[in-house]
Amino acid sequence: MNLFPVVQVRGNCAMPVRRIGLCYRSVSGCVPMGDGRRTVAVESTLERDFALLQRFDGNVVGLEEQPVRISYRDDAGAKRSYVPDFLVTYRQGAPKLVEVKFSTDPALLAGTLKSRFAAASTFAADRGWRFSVVTEIHIRTPRLGNVTFLLPFRDRTAIPAFKATILMALRSGGHSAEGLLDMFGTDRASALPTLWGMVARLELHADLDRPLTMRSQLSLPEVDHGRAV
Structure with missing residues (x-):
């Protein structure tokens, strides 16, 4: 199997190899990643939710949409190309190519995507990366509900006196939010x-x-409480 990656680069930032345009059968848009990081384009609500989870994962340092084009041959020997949805890079752990799909996707259920996923797995392994297919089963969890709740608070300016009091209290151990x-x-x-x-x-x-509630226990972070999907 011959794999020919195509990565378009501008300056020091990898650019998508396939542009996401207007989608008439799904939902396209952009997800701000915060902290000076570039906005990520998505073309479904499930991709949006996946990107949002990455924004709240302390182990994630980068998320690129449509990152590489992989050439391969399908089961009939015809030349094909495949662009995974995302490349996720981490503080700890190997980068990961990710395909986001609903578990009910007809092509996924029929097994017609196996050759492209096999090509992506080989492409990733050759670079010391990983490849995963992520569905709503992994994405639409209590964690997504929590980060959706927290998102409006992320860019709110903290009142210094309140923040100092909270930090002081937590130095002696965890407390509930209430x-x-x-x-x-x-x-x-x-x-x-x-x-x-x-x-x-x-x-x-x-x-x-x-699920976050007023009874949720809060503490000072140790090193990294992020979690890769």
Whole structure:
């Protein structure tokens, strides 16, 4: 199997090898990744949700859409090309090519994508990367509900006095969100955006794989509480 990667590069930033245009059968758009990182283009709500999860993963340092074009031959010997949806790079761990698909996708169920996925797996392995097909089963989880809730708080400016009080309290151990807010008395409602903003920016650790409530335990982050999908 011959694989011929095509990566278009501008400056130091890899650019998509296939542009995402207007989609009439799905939903296209852009997901801001924050922290000065480039906006990522998506062409379905499932891709949007996947990108949002990467934004809230402390182990993810980069997300590129339509990153490489892989040439291969299908089962009939015909020349084909395939562009995976994303390349995810991590602080720790090998980069990963990702294809985002609904588990009910007819081509996925019929097995007609096996040759392209095999080509992507070989392409990735040759570079010390990984390749994964990710479905809504992996994406639309309680974690997605949490990051959707936290997103509006991510760019809210923290009130320094509230932030200092929260950090001081957590130096002696974990507290529930409700317990931390109780420290502010009549300023409880005013302190709430600062608290959830700190969780959204990963300045505080919460178990994002369980639904966030006022009883959720918060603590100071150790090294990295991110999780790759």
